[in-house]
Amino acid sequence: MNHIQGGVTAAKGFKAAATAAGIKYQNRTDMALLYCEVPCRAAGTFTTNLVKAAPVLWDQKLLHAAHAVQAVVVNSGIANACTGAEGLAFCRETADAAAEALSIAPEQVFVVSTGVIGMPLPMDRITAGVHAMAPLLSPSPESGHAAAEAIMTTDTHPKEVAVQLELGGHTVTIGGMCKGSGMIHPNMCTMLSFVTTDAAISRDMLQKALSADVQDTYNMISVDGDTSTNDTCLLLASGLAGNPEITAPGEDFTAFCEALHTVNEALAKMMAGDGEGATALFEVKIVGAANKEQARILSKAVITSNLTKAAIFGHDANWGRVLCAMGYSGASFDPNQVDLYFESAAGRLQLVQNGVALPYSEEEATRILSQPAVTAIADLKMGCETATAWGCDLTYDYVKINADYRS
Amino acid sequence: MNHIQGGVTAAKGFKAAATAAGIKYQNRTDMALLYCEVPCRAAGTFTTNLVKAAPVLWDQKLLHAAHAVQAVVVNSGIANACTGAEGLAFCRETADAAAEALSIAPEQVFVVSTGVIGMPLPMDRITAGVHAMAPLLSPSPESGHAAAEAIMTTDTHPKEVAVQLELGGHTVTIGGMCKGSGMIHPNMCTMLSFVTTDAAISRDMLQKALSADVQDTYNMISVDGDTSTNDTCLLLASGLAGNPEITAPGEDFTAFCEALHTVNEALAKMMAGDGEGATALFEVKIVGAANKEQARILSKAVITSNLTKAAIFGHDANWGRVLCAMGYSGASFDPNQVDLYFESAAGRLQLVQNGVALPYSEEEATRILSQPAVTAIADLKMGCETATAWGCDLTYDYVKINADYRS
Numbered sequence: 001m002n003h004i005q006g007g008v009t010a011a012k013g014f015k016a017a018a019t020a021a022g023i024k025y026q027n028r029t030d031m032a033l034l035y036c037e038v039p040c041r042a043a044g045t046f047t048t049n050l051v052k053a054a055p056v057l058w059d060q061k062l063l064h065a066a067h068a069v070q071a072v073v074v075n076s077g078i079a080n081a082c083t084g085a086e087g088l089a090f091c092r093e094t095a096d097a098a099a100e101a102l103s104i105a106p107e108q109v110f111v112v113s114t115g116v117i118g119m120p121l122p123m124d125r126i127t128a129g130v131h132a133m134a135p136l137l138s139p140s141p142e143s144g145h146a147a148a149e150a151i152m153t154t155d156t157h158p159k160e161v162a163v164q165l166e167l168g169g170h171t172v173t174i175g176g177m178c179k180g181s182g183m184i185h186p187n188m189c190t191m192l193s194f195v196t197t198d199a200a201i202s203r204d205m206l207q208k209a210l211s212a213d214v215q216d217t218y219n220m221i222s223v224d225g226d227t228s229t230n231d232t233c234l235l236l237a238s239g240l241a242g243n244p245e246i247t248a249p250g251e252d253f254t255a256f257c258e259a260l261h262t263v264n265e266a267l268a269k270m271m272a273g274d275g276e277g278a279t280a281l282f283e284v285k286i287v288g289a290a291n292k293e294q295a296r297i298l299s300k301a302v303i304t305s306n307l308t309k310a311a312i313f314g315h316d317a318n319w320g321r322v323l324c325a326m327g328y329s330g331a332s333f334d335p336n337q338v339d340l341y342f343e344s345a346a347g348r349l350q351l352v353q354n355g356v357a358l359p360y361s362e363e364e365a366t367r368i369l370s371q372p373a374v375t376a377i378a379d380l381k382m383g384c385e386t387a388t389a390w391g392c393d394l395t396y397d398y399v400k401i402n403a404d405y406r407s
Numbered sequence: 408m409n410h411i412q413g414g415v416t417a418a419k420g421f422k423a424a425a426t427a428a429g430i431k432y433q434n435r436t437d438m439a440l441l442y443c444e445v446p447c448r449a450a451g452t453f454t455t456n457l458v459k460a461a462p463v464l465w466d467q468k469l470l471h472a473a474h475a476v477q478a479v480v481v482n483s484g485i486a487n488a489c490t491g492a493e494g495l496a497f498c499r500e501t502a503d504a505a506a507e508a509l510s511i512a513p514e515q516v517f518v519v520s521t522g523v524i525g526m527p528l529p530m531d532r533i534t535a536g537v538h539a540m541a542p543l544l545s546p547s548p549e550s551g552h553a554a555a556e557a558i559m560t561t562d563t564h565p566k567e568v569a570v571q572l573e574l575g576g577h578t579v580t581i582g583g584m585c586k587g588s589g590m591i592h593p594n595m596c597t598m599l600s601f602v603t604t605d606a607a608i609s610r611d612m613l614q615k616a617l618s619a620d621v622q623d624t625y626n627m628i629s630v631d632g633d634t635s636t637n638d639t640c641l642l643l644a645s646g647l648a649g650n651p652e653i654t655a656p657g658e659d660f661t662a663f664c665e666a667l668h669t670v671n672e673a674l675a676k677m678m679a680g681d682g683e684g685a686t687a688l689f690e691v692k693i694v695g696a697a698n699k700e701q702a703r704i705l706s707k708a709v710i711t712s713n714l715t716k717a718a719i720f721g722h723d724a725n726w727g728r729v730l731c732a733m734g735y736s737g738a739s740f741d742p743n744q745v746d747l748y749f750e751s752a753a754g755r756l757q758l759v760q761n762g763v764a765l766p767y768s769e770e771e772a773t774r775i776l777s778q779p780a781v782t783a784i785a786d787l788k789m790g791c792e793t794a795t796a797w798g799c800d801l802t803y804d805y806v807k808i809n810a811d812y813r814s
Contacts, residue, residue, distance in 0.1 A: 327636060
């Protein structure tokens with residue numbers, strides 16, 4: 001498996017376009033269109049929030065009916081959440097516009113939104129945006145990049161990745177883009193992530209691969225502990241790579257899953273590191289766990305601890321907050337057995353042995369914690385399972401961005 | 408029941424003192440001593456964090472053995488958490504010092520700590536502090552106030568309250584003090600709260616009253632979602648009021664519980680409103696719930712939502728974040744049935760009806776949200792249960808305080 005340039009248009013058959021539709025932002029693109037030359041097999045995972053945005057309901061319905069999806073329309077200005085029955089009508093109208101512009105059926109169009117909750121969609125601008133984008137569709141990396149830019153909200157940079165692997169003598173590509181930033185604490189999936197592949201793979205195996213992998217990738221990141229109403233991860237497979245179709249577990253499926261994991265993990269980490277106001281990517285590894293679930297719960301508790309996140313911002317090796325967060329996580333372990341380390345490009349430092357503080361140099365600790373990516377490692381010494389969660393520091397800018405997000 | 412001046416020394420028999428022992432802070436008091444002329448019946452609730460500070464273990468042991476407690480020693484510089492076997496020895500030495508100074512047994516001395524995790528206690532200063540305070544013990548309101556000041560960490564003001572009620576023709580007093588500020592998301596009890604009463608009440612009924620009431624008071628506040636290693640709430644009863652002893656449920660017990668609730672709720676709200684960096688007390692009321700547990704879960708989810716808290720700081724009526732937090736809380740309800748209001752001293756405004764936005768004046772909303780105490784009310788229309796949670800806004804100062812707490 002190799003990393004390659006590109007993103008959501010890297011796999012065969014996929015085209016993208018973007019436009020400044022004026023949904024909410026001025027002087028920037030805020031709509032993206034993703035299209036495949038052929039009908040795709042699709043898999044998706046969505047927010048578990050009881051309050052689901054209308055587009056989530058629309059997409060879940062399409063997935064459930066196993067429609068051969070060919071397009072995705074995204075707007076990044078208004079979430080179309082808490083909009084009642086009107087919200088679903090907005091989705092239908094958006095799909096109708098794309099169906100007309102692309103000569104496909106409305107049931108082949110996923111609709112995805114992110115942005116302000118509770119406001120109605122300006123349908124005239126949405127429809128105009130769809131018709132403006134259709135003629136611009138292109139498989140070029142630039143088009144994929146433009147789409148990745150158009151779906152950003154408070155993200156500071158677009159997020160793309162692509163990899164290639166060999167399956168049955170054929171080159172298979174998987175590429176993706178996503179946006180994150182705030183209200184990020186995915187539960188089933190991230191804010192918005194779009195992954196495309198040209199692999200020939202059955203619908204069941206595609207969904208199986210995605211559902212399993214989100215547990216270790218998108219579901220392991222958190223910016224602020226708030227699970228969005230719009231979390232959506234879509235995986236589209238065009239089948240154009242020509243590989244023997246994957247219809248059951250086996251060597252090819254395992255290779256596909258590994259490559260998919262690489263893409264999903266890369267996108268998830270980009271979101272965590274570009275959390276609203278973040279100055280650092282904060283990674284928490286639990287090792288020596290008795291089981292996977294325990295390791296996941298513990299790593300997520302630390303990654304979501306406001307006090308720990310503020311300490312990371314202050315480059316303060318305040319390991320007591322890490323141990324405290326583990327303690328209230330709900331997972332059982334023996335605090336008197338835990339070893340704790342901080343690690344970064346600047347080195348590795350053990351701070352706790354068997355639950356008790358070791359003497360260490362504050363200077364060295366500050367040096368290690370001043371890197372743009374910092375890892376806390378806790379060894380439970382109970383078994384050999386591990387889990388990693390990704391988040392970011394809690395900063396003045398997080399407060400600033402969210403104290404006046406709507407103004 | 409009447410509110411009266413005073414705090415932890417208001418009830419008959421209780422004396423307090425404070426001193427600047429130099430545990431961590433300079434130029435301020437950082438140790439408090441609470442003493443009762445007679446042995447007390449004691450009740451307590453403690454952190455449910457798996458990582459428990461040594462003083463929590465010490466106090467739990469005393470409570471379990473039903474010792475007739477007569478003194479409490481508090482230091483607010485170092486938490487004595489994650490200090491291993493040495494931590495318990497610190498507790499024992501502290502109790503020994505108090506026992507010697509007060510001519511009581513070490514098993515009659517509760518030891519309570521808050522502050523930095525992982526550092527050893529400077530026992531020479533602790534012991535000197537205890538001996539310095541013993542001769543200063545006084546039942547005056549000023550002494551109670553001095554103790555309330557000495558237990559503060561990042562609190563901006565001391566927190567005290569006292570009430571009186573009549574039981575069997577006798578005046579019974581309940582008073583208390585507490586400290587909160589950061590790492591506040593009590594689970595069983597708050598950071599540190601000390602409530603004293605002269606009521607004659609059996610040990611069982613005392614614990615019963617406290618255990619029931621913390622569910623609706625301390626356990627309903629959150630500053631940052633971090634459940635401390637040191638949460639401790641102690642309730643001491645001297646029995647000096649002369650009322651017929653409460654030994655079973657009945658009119659007197661109900662009256663006592665009501666008065667205790669008034670004290671606990673007042674202290675809990677003071678902690679929430681004085682959360683680290685807070686500019687506003689944020690109250691969330693769930694009404695029309697099917698059951699109490701549902702109401703509690705929903706109100707706590709909103710109170711701990713970083714996004715909602717940042718919006719309160721920005722005086723932004725971002726009700727979508729409130730509904731979003733309710734949605735991911737884990738409690739079930741019908742989003743399409745929810746009515747949502749914001750309320751403060753400046754008025755009341757409905758923003759959502761049956762899950763959909765109502766038109767409203769942003770100007771009026773900002774006016775309502777600019778008060779020092781703001782309430783969000785969600786009506787589920789499912790039943791008649793209610794719950795209220797208290798928290799505060801998320802501000803630049805919260806980040807500032809916690810990015811360099813140790814420096």
